Amino acid sequence: MSPHAPPLRGSLPPGGADPAWGGPAPDRPVNDTPLIRLRGITKTYGEGNTAFQALKGVDLDIQQGDFVAIMGPSGSGKSTAMNTLGCLDVPTTGEYLFRGVHVESLSRDQRARLRRRYFGFVFQGFHLLARTSAQENVELPLVYRGEPAALRHSAALAALEKVGLKGWEHHTPGELSGGQQQRVAIARAIVTEPQVLLADEPTGNLDTQRSHEIMELLWRLNTEQGITVLMVTHEPDMAEYARRMVRFVDGVVASDVRNPVPHLLRERQPEGDSHVA
16 A cells, blocks of 8 residues: 555454454465365255256365456356355355355345455446546545545545556546546555455456556556455456466356466566476
8 A cells, every 4th residue: 555545454353353344353364275265155046946056066265365267158157156255145055264254154234344344346337426536436435434534535546546547536437538447446446455356347348458458457456466356257368367267167167277377477478488487
């Protein structure tokens, strides 16, 4: 965070209650303990003859600092999986652990507080308030959290600077390009300093050049800020920015592979060098 912006969160307590969301404090990672762990996750919509099982026993571990591209055809379960990972929905059966906290056992209010505390969201649509400045759009999550005005202002300016929009804080969405609007949306998602950024088709409304610019921004947030990025995409060339690619088919994880040389690292390799030191 910018040295001019006061911190939005302190160190997590090792145990007891986390006052930021009212539930138990998530454990700190220990060795290879996953940030997120899904075990036997199912999700069924409807009942009886109309029941549809969107997820069918999903197991998935996500480490802190990972960058995961989630892919699959329409109806594969990837969107349901993202809604589950983002605490927007609960599984029908199975376990979802976020740093040791059983998310599936939380109340709706607890899930909402956990979501506000630890997760940021970016969507294909920018969802910006049309007559509101970039800075005020970015401040909205902090308004909902009841943060004081001085902290909101400084944190929003710091977030806009992180996404390359220093000096654009007073512009409304109509005065910005599509790529700039998505940058404002990303700044809004990271202004609360989330541990996890969930991006659902973040380049879906952008041309090729702007799409690569947004992916480079997500890459920097992952590598420089340590934010765990989970991204749904239909575009293989955008998925190449990720460190890991998970593909869903018919409600299950069909493949889960590491990307040995993500896109930006590949571009920076000397010609003829086939590995990353």
